[in-house]
Amino acid sequence: MSAPAGTLHVVATPIGHLGDLSPRALEVLRTVDLVCAEDTRHTRQLLAHFGVEQALQALHQHNEDTQAANLVERLRAGESMALVSDAGTPLVSDPGFRLIRAAREAGIRVSPVPGACAAIAALSVAGLASDRFAFEGFLPAKAGARRDRLVRLAGEPRTLVFYESAHRIVECLDDMAAVFGRERPAVLARELTKLFETVLDGPLGTLLERVEADADQRKGEFVLVVQGAGEDGEAQVAEGRRVYALLAPHLPPSTAAKLAAELSGAPRKALYGG
Known part of the structure; x- marks a missing residue:
């Protein structure tokens, strides 16, 4: 046997x-x-x-x-x-x-x-909605692929959780602020449970500025928790930005914004300032 x-x-x-x-x-x-x-x-x-x-x-x-x-x-x-x-x-x-x-x-x-688990640890202290969330892990290392992934996530209503490394954290925050909007609430958790643990919260644009200004905030291992787009106007703007990003390489900016606004219901000026 x-x-x-x-x-x-x-x-x-x-x-x-x-x-x-x-x-x-x-x-x-x-x-x-x-x-x-x-x-x-x-x-x-x-x-x-x-x-x-x-x-x-x-x-x-x-x-x-x-x-x-x-x-x-x-x-x-x-x-x-x-x-x-x-x-x-x-x-x-x-x-x-x-x-x-x-x-x-x-x-x-x-x-x-x-x-x-770093993702769950960060989510537990973020103060953002945790009843529904999407774990995205590490974004692509190359800028173009990273932007494309973020564009696809711009209208996601669930809280988003990402991992990021020290040598890409500034670029990642910069891309998120550009795609999701600088005012999207987020939390940046660094070195969780370690000696130099920090948890910063605020709009993506503010987090980007804080990390750029403080070299210590560019060291270690990071978890980014980003508020979802929501179910109403914010989601429309996020979807409009996603569509605009897809159309912009092929059309004049004003035309791309007009079509994106019509398809998403978002205000055109939220997509393109012209």
């Missing part, structure tokens, strides 16, 4: 403050046969802090396809494993879904061990 299959535990780790690792997560990390980690060097330091010596296997975007089948076979043979990312909840803008999918397709039990 074959041994019962093992369990794949999806374990959330701290996003900064090590005290946020739950007792259950620590127990799982101590007792599994293998920890699959995005960066084994980073995870080894985390485990060492808690006095845990554990076998580690690198699992990242470059090797996940080739490693998943082998790991599933080990799970079938009775080994139990933990999947962790560098910080926070695995699979939230991190690799791992291919392993999870392969394990589930093989009938392996996949069990969540919940904990820290």
Whole structure:
């Protein structure tokens, strides 16, 4: 008789403050046969802090396809494993879904061990509507693709949550202010749960100015929470801007604004000043 299959535990780790690792997560990390980690060097330091010596296997975007089948076979043979990312909840803008999918397709039990998540942590302190929200992760690195993505989101009524890096935070805020409007309320959460944590709130234009003026606010890891477009006039303006951005490369600005206003119901002057 074959041994019962093992369990794949999806374990959330701290996003900064090590005290946020739950007792259950620590127990799982101590007792599994293998920890699959995005960066084994980073995870080894985390485990060492808690006095845990554990076998580690690198699992990242470059090797996940080739490693998943082998790991599933080990799970079938009775080994139990933990999947962790560098910080926070695995699979939230991190690799791992291919392993999870392969394990589930093989009938392996996949069990969540919940904990820290930067997106949820930022949303919890933002003071913006949280009953409905859309997590967008990292925007495209290239300016044109980033603008295109934001244009498509301009009319989204739900609160929007983004991740961003230090070397693109100014450009990201600049594009958001241009596409969503400088007066759109937003919150910029930086270095959550870490020593230099800051949470700034205000219109996008104001946040952009504060970040440009203070070099410290351009360091670290960022979560941007942006108020949705709303269901009425603001949504019309957002949709008008989206349509205008699509038409502007092909038509004179005044003509593009006129057509965008007719299609969206937004005031033409909100789209184009001419």
